[in-house]
Amino acid sequence: MIEVNNLVKRYGNHTAVDHLSFKIEKGKIYGFLGPNGAGKSTTMNMITGYIASTEGTVKIDGHDILEEPEAAKKCIGYLPEQPPVYFDMTVLEYMKFVADLKKIPKDKKANMIEEVMDMVKISDMRNRLIKNLSKGYRQRVGLAEAIMGYPEVIILDEPTVGLDPKQIIEIRTLIKELKKKHTVILSSHILSEVSAVCDYVLIISHGKLVASDTPENLGKLAEGSNTLEMLIKGEKTQIRLALEGIEGVNSVTMEKDEKQNLWSVKVSTEEQNDIREKVFYKMSEINSPIYEMKSRKVSLEEIFLELTASDKPISADEVPNTPEDKDTDAGRSNETNVKQTSAEIPEEQNNDKGGEK
Numbered sequence: 001m002i003e004v005n006n007l008v009k010r011y012g013n014h015t016a017v018d019h020l021s022f023k024i025e026k027g028k029i030y031g032f033l034g035p036n037g038a039g040k041s042t043t044m045n046m047i048t049g050y051i052a053s054t055e056g057t058v059k060i061d062g063h064d065i066l067e068e069p070e071a072a073k074k075c076i077g078y079l080p081e082q083p084p085v086y087f088d089m090t091v092l093e094y095m096k097f098v099a100d101l102k103k104i105p106k107d108k109k110a111n112m113i114e115e116v117m118d119m120v121k122i123s124d125m126r127n128r129l130i131k132n133l134s135k136g137y138r139q140r141v142g143l144a145e146a147i148m149g150y151p152e153v154i155i156l157d158e159p160t161v162g163l164d165p166k167q168i169i170e171i172r173t174l175i176k177e178l179k180k181k182h183t184v185i186l187s188s189h190i191l192s193e194v195s196a197v198c199d200y201v202l203i204i205s206h207g208k209l210v211a212s213d214t215p216e217n218l219g220k221l222a223e224g225s226n227t228l229e230m231l232i233k234g235e236k237t238q239i240r241l242a243l244e245g246i247e248g249v250n251s252v253t254m255e256k257d258e259k260q261n262l263w264s265v266k267v268s269t270e271e272q273n274d275i276r277e278k279v280f281y282k283m284s285e286i287n288s289p290i291y292e293m294k295s296r297k298v299s300l301e302e303i304f305l306e307l308t309a310s311d312k313p314i315s316a317d318e319v320p321n322t323p324e325d326k327d328t329d330a331g332r333s334n335e336t337n338v339k340q341t342s343a344e345i346p347e348e349q350n351n352d353k354g355g356e357k
C-alpha cells in the first residue's frame with residue numbers, strides 16, 4: 001500500500017530523517033513511535049506530500065508522491081499535528097468545504113458529510129463555530145477531514161496530544177473503528193498509546209528506524225530479560241569475570257559506589273534464569289561479600305529509552321524486521337530481540353509534548 005524507500009530529509013546540516021525504509025500493508029493500524037524530535041512529523045509530511053524529501057521515494061498504491069501527487073494523495077487522508085481547520089466556519093460549513101476540496105461528487109456529498117460527522121461524533125456540534133469548540137472536538141473535526149472521501153490510508157500525527165484522558169480514550173476507540181475500512185498510520189511519542197491501538201509498531205530515533213514489530217512481540221521481548229542489581233565488595237575484574245562465567249548472564253555493568261566503597265553491579269539475564277544462588281556461591285568463592293541483591297524485570301520503558309536515547313543509531317544489520325520479512329523473525333536471537341523492543345511511557349506525559357522543535 002505504501003512503500004517508503006531510503007527517505008532522507010535534511011535541514012541544512014541537520015538530518016531529520018535518515019534513510020528510512022518500510023512498507024505499510026492494507027487493513028492494519030501502524031504506530032510510528034519515537035521521542036520528540038525523532039523525525040515523525042517530518043516523515044508524515046513527506047509521505048503525504050506536504051514537504052519534499054531530500055532523497056528517497058514514497059509510493060502510495062504504486063504512485064510516487066512527488067511524480068504523481070494527485071493520484072497518490074487521493075489514497076490518503078491526513079490529520080497533521082495542528083489540524084488546519086478554519087476557526088470562523090461552523091462545523092458543517094467546514095465539512096462542506098472539505099468535501100468540495102476532496103471533489104466528493106454532489107450526489108454523495110450530503111450523505112457522506114452526515115456519515116463522517118456521525119463517525120467522529122460531531123453531528124451535535126454542526127452549527128457551532130470551530131473556534132468555540134474544545135480541543136478534543138477540534139481534533140475530531142480534523143479527523144473528520146482526514147476521513148472524508150474514505151481514503152484507503154488515514155495518517156494521523158500525534159492525534160491525542162493535548163487531550164484529556166476521556167477524550168484520549170474516545171479518539172483511540174475511533175481510530176480502532178477506522179481499521180475496519182482503512183489502513184491507519186499514527187505517530188505518537190507515547191508507547192502505551194501505540195501498544196493500545198496499533199497492530200504494528202515502527203520505532204524511530206534520530207531519524208532512523210531502530211525497531212519494528214507487533215506490540216505483542218515487543219512486549220514478550222521485554223519480558224524476556226531480568227536484571228539483578230547488587231552491591232558487592234571486592235576487586236572489580238575478579239567480580240566481573242566471576243559473574244560473566246555464570247550461565248545465562250547476558251551482560252554485566254559495574255559502577256563504583258564511592259560512598260560505601262562498593263561496586264554497584266547490574267547483571268542482565270534471560271527471564272527464566274534465576275542466577276541468585278549461583279551468584280551467591282561465586283562471590284563467596286572469590287571472597288567478595290554481597291551487601292545487597294535485588295532482582296527485577298526489565299520494563300518496556302527502559303528498553304524503549306535505551307533504543308531511542310542513543311546518539312548513535314543501531315546499525316543497519318541489527319535493524320528492523322518490517323512486515324514483509326516477518327517470517328524470518330522467529331529465529332532471532334535474544335540479544336537482537338531486546339534491541340527491537342519498545343516501552344511504556346508514563347501516561348502523565350500524554351499531555352506534555354515538551355521537547356525541541
Ligand SMILES: Nc1ncnc2c1ncn2[C@@H]1O[C@H](COP(=O)(O)OP(=O)(O)OP(=O)(O)O)[C@@H](O)[C@H]1O
Nearest residue numbers: 011016035036037038039040041042043355356357
Ligand atoms: N522546518 C524545519 N527546519 C529545521 N529543522 C526542522 C524543521 N522541521 C523539523 N526540524 C527538526 O527535525 C527534527 C525532527 O523533527 P520532527 O518534527 O519531525 O520530529 P517529531 O518526531 O515529529 O517530534 P515531535 O513529536 O516533537 O513533533 C527535529 O530536530 C526538528 O527540530
